[in-house]
Amino acid sequence: MLTNYNEILKDQGVVLLKNVVDSDLMKKVRKKYDELDKTITRTEIEKEKPIIVLWEHVEGETKRLTNFEEYPELWELIVNSIIPKLRKNLTKRTKRLQLMETIIFNKPAEISNTLNWHQDVAYFPVKPNSQIAVWIPFEIATYERGAMNYAIGSNKLGIRASTNLHTREKFENDDREMIPDDPKQNGLDVVCMEMTPDDMIVHDGYTWHYSGPNTVKDHTRKGLSVRFITEEAVFDPRAGQGAAFTQQIDIKPGEILKGAAFPLL
Ligand SMILES: O=C(O)CCC(=O)C(=O)O
Numbered sequence: 137m138l139t140n141y142n143e144i145l146k147d148q149g150v151v152l153l154k155n156v157v158d159s160d161l162m163k164k165v166r167k168k169y170d171e172l173d174k175t176i177t178r179t180e181i182e183k184e185k186p187i188i189v190l191w192e193h194v195e196g197e198t199k200r201l202t203n204f205e206e207y208p209e210l211w212e213l214i215v216n217s218i219i220p221k222l223r224k225n226l227t228k229r230t231k232r233l234q235l236m237e238t239i240i241f242n243k244p245a246e247i248s249n250t251l252n253w254h255q256d257v258a259y260f261p262v263k264p265n266s267q268i269a270v271w272i273p274f275e276i277a278t279y280e281r282g283a284m285n286y287a288i289g290s291n292k293l294g295i296r297a298s299t300n301l302h303t304r305e306k307f308e309n310d311d312r313e314m315i316p317d318d319p320k321q322n323g324l325d326v327v328c329m330e331m332t333p334d335d336m337i338v339h340d341g342y343t344w345h346y347s348g349p350n351t352v353k354d355h356t357r358k359g360l361s362v363r364f365i366t367e368e369a370v371f372d373p374r375a376g377q378g379a380a381f382t383q384q385i386d387i388k389p390g391e392i393l394k395g396a397a398f399p400l401l
Contacts, residue, residue: 149291149343158217237381243350256297257341263372267341274358283351287319290344309375
């Protein structure tokens, strides 16, 4: 059995780090989220600063946008808790961490839906497409509460098509192979990562994952996802690459992705 986190990430595509998130910082982040959730209505993407996307998994919901000036508690969590733990535990993939975007996925009780199987690299217009994402729940996340599920080892199977995450429809002109409906039928183990808010998952950008609905009454399930590219990359657009940050890119294909919106941390 592998015990080294670098090797687990390389071999399985995802690693769960237990009890690593600073709980006082997390409390502040959660409290501020509740305030922002009531007030943020902005939907346009600012070009010159890193974005934070507030995304509810409810049919018809529009993504809202905030930033780290409005949400400094989240910056503090990323810089003072997440990054040091990443660098301590995953020495091989963390030498260069360039922030691409931060998303808070909210699954309100009983009305949220499934975010279907996908891999993050399919949505990123960058080359090389070397990335890792951190995911941390704001509250306990179990299978019934919409925890993350991973197809173990799928990170080694190459790039797949990007699809509409709610319907699984392929984007127009994307000719890449789809992720199968049920990776278990392709012989992959699927693991549900049940977590508490002091745990953190790190997944490779190629790893297939999905989250189901939150079916537990009166329980919300928010999940923080912070996405980094780990090598210097150039802009390499193609069909279906709809990550929110792509609207911040103002350079020509082949030029290096850099600037205030995508800081090196
Ligand atoms: O929070 C979730 O439910 C989904 C997160 C996710 O799919 C991602 O971070 O890529």
